[in-house]
Amino acid sequence: MTTISLDSAAPSALEVDAIVIGTLPGDSGDPAAPPRLAAGGQDVDRAFDGRLGDALRSLGAAGKAGEIVKLPTLGALPAPVLVAAGLGEETGADALRRAAGAAVRALAGSARRVAVALPAGSADEAGAVALGALLxxxxxxxYRTGERKDPVAEVIVLTGAExxxxxxxxxxxxxxxxxxxxxxxxTPPMDLGPDDMAQIAxxxxxxxxxDAQILDERALADGGYGGIVGVGQGSARPPRLVRLAYAHPEADRTVVFVGKGITFDTGGLSLKPTESMDWMKSDMGGxxxxxxxxxxxxLLKPKVNVVGYLPLAENMPSGTAQRPSDVLTIYGGKTVEVLNTDAEGRLVLADALVRSGEDSPDLLVDVATLTGAQLVALGTRTTGVMANDDEVRAKVVDAAGRAGEPSWPMPLPPxxxxxxxxxxxxxANISNERWGGMxxxxxxxxxxxxxxxxxAxxxxxxxxxxxxxxYGEVPKGGTGAATRTLVQIAEDVAAGSL
Structure with missing residues (x-):
């Protein structure tokens, strides 16, 4: 695991394996102009007798966002390698986080101790650099048995920010x-069934x-959680419902989070095509x-009470699986006709949403890998945000933006x-119309x-x-999407702004 620390020393004075600096696009009127060096790079430039920009340009550097260029220092610095991370036209927290993440990832397997000299003049900027580097x-x-790329072991963020x-x-x-x-x-679904995830929680x-409470399949059936039981009944690994609770002694507001937890989704008897199933281990991402x-x-201890629900099930086809046209009774008594067993996430969420009313929340937020229509509408990087209150929707989108996770407000047309x-x-659990699935x-x-x-x-x-x-601080595979957004939402509720 990468460790991280702070230092206010000049980058040219540090004995590390690599130094990361930021670059910006050069003179737009001159396509041959070298990239500009962001704050933090001038000290390094002096070690190169002011010719660092030209050296970077000769290697194709243009200061564009996402660009990573490495060059040997050839004794000009104690560090043998210099990494120029493109920031693009912006130098705010998002750009810093992305640049730090890309640079540290690019150094995996070749550097153990890295100093990051991106322009972190404020505490927020320093935090963004640190977060990006760690992510x-x-x-x-x-599960790898062959050669591995060792991650960077230590990152030093260079800043003097209060x-x-x-x-x-x-x-x-x-x-x-x-x-x-x-x-x-x-984690492969063979190693992460509903009970496995419940025990990790x-x-x-x-x-x-x-505080943690876990309901097993018997308690779920006795309690009337028909959505979770129905989705999970086709699997040899029975479902679970986990309730987690954080309480602050001075808090007078409560936020409840509900996350879809389908540990693997075959679609059930409404079986998915092969190309849509191979990444369904991610269906518990919410x-x-x-x-x-x-x-x-x-660990952060904001002044707010927070409850989290994890409805966990594995959606499998078998002789015991729910059938299209079955009718489930959701917690609280409302009935749902299951016309498509691949629209299962909304069924487990329904149980937990109703149950959340017993916590008297001031705000309720669910998060789910819910629809393929989200990808059609917004692509692979932008979360769709819907709400029963326009102000809540706007504030959740704003919270996600401040957390560094792109999102976009979407309507709920009546x-x-x-x-x-x-x-x-x-x-019914699906519409008879094709459009607007999200x-x-x-x-x-x-x-x-x-x-x-x-x-929301x-x-x-x-x-x-x-x-x-x-890209940026985001790896291939699981991303951890919405985690930072939920934390920011809780902090905003604690501050009384949401």
């Missing part, structure tokens, strides 16, 4: 919590001082995000509700939100799992 250093090699030590500690907590979620998402709760957020909240009418039950899922969930409770729904189907190449 960029993440690796998941638990309050940087507190920002560094927050970054460390967030990064460790996101890494937990990434590990869970990346209980262990995390014990480590950070959360529950993972809730667990990661509760871990961070337990006319879509008619498509969920059922001939035999209170509601919104239809949100409209379905809204039916189970307790009366009078402000609610985050669809992270794309952002939770990166099937492409790494």
């Amino acid at each position: 960029g250093g993440y690796v998941f090699d638990r 309050g940087a030590d507190r920002a560094l500690e927050r970054a460390r907590i967030l990064a460790d919590s996101v890494a937990l979620v990434r590990d869970l998402v990346n 209980a262990k995390v709760a014990d480590e950070v001082g959360l 529950a993972g995000a809730v667990l990661g957020a509760l871990r961070a909240i337990g 006319e879509l509700r008619k498509g969920l009418d059922s001939a035999v039950a209170d509601i 919104l239809v899922a949100g409209v379905f969930l809204k039916e189970f939100v307790p009366d009078g409770v402000r609610w 729904h985050l669809d992270i189907a794309g952002p939770a799992f990166n099937k492409g190449e790494p």
Whole structure:
């Protein structure tokens, strides 16, 4: 695991394996102009007699966002390698986090001790650099037996900003919590069934001082949790419902998080095609995000009460699986006709959403890898945010932006509700119309939100799992999406701004 520390020394004075500096685009009127050096790079430039920009340009550097260029220092610095990380036109926290993540990842296997001299003039900027470096250093090699790229062992963030030590500690907590979620998402489903994840949640709760309760399949059936039981009944590994709770002695407000926890999703009897199934180990990403957020909240200790629900099930086809046209009774009594067993996430969420009313939340937020339609509408990096309150939706989108996780506000058109009418039950789990699938899922969930409770729904189907190449601080595979957003939401509720 990568460790991180602060230092205010000049980068040219440090004996490390590599130094990271930031670059910006050069003179736009001159395509041959060398990239500009961001603050923190001037000291290094002096060691190169002011010719560093030209050297970088000769290697193709242009200062563009996401660009990583390495060059040997040839004795000009104690560090043998210099890394120029492109910042693009912006130098804010997002750009710094992405650049630090890309640089540290690029140094895996070739450097153990790295100094990051990006322009971190404030505590927030220092925290962004630290968070990016730690997230960029993440690796998941638990199942590899051959040659491995050792991650960077130590990162030194160069800054003299007041309050940087507190920002560094927050970054460390967030990064460790996101890494937990990434590990869970990346774990093969053979090693992460519903009870496995429930026991991990209980262990995390014990480590950070959360209350944890686990309902097994018998308690779920006796308690009337028809959605979770119905989805899980086709698997040899029975479902679970985990309730985690953080309480602050001075808090007078409560936020509840609910995360979809399908540890593997075949689609059930409405079987998915092969190309849609191979990454369905990520279908518990919402529950993972809730667990990661509760871990961070337990350590950061904001002045708010937070409850997290993890409805966990494995959606499998078998002789005991639920059938299309079955009718389930959700916790609280509402009935759902299951027209498609692959629309299962909304069924387990429905149970937990209704149950959350017993916690009297001031705000209820669910997060789920819910619909393929989210990817169609917003792509693989942007979370869709829906809500029953326009102000809540706007503030959740703002919180996600400040947490560094792209999101976009989406509507819940009331006319879509008619498509969920059922001939035999209170509601159907899918619409008979093809269009607006992400919104239809949100409209379905809204039916189970307790009366009078402000609610937001985050669809992270794309952002939770990166099937492409790494970028910024985001690795290939599990990303830990929404974990930081949920923490920011809890902090905003604590501050009274949400």
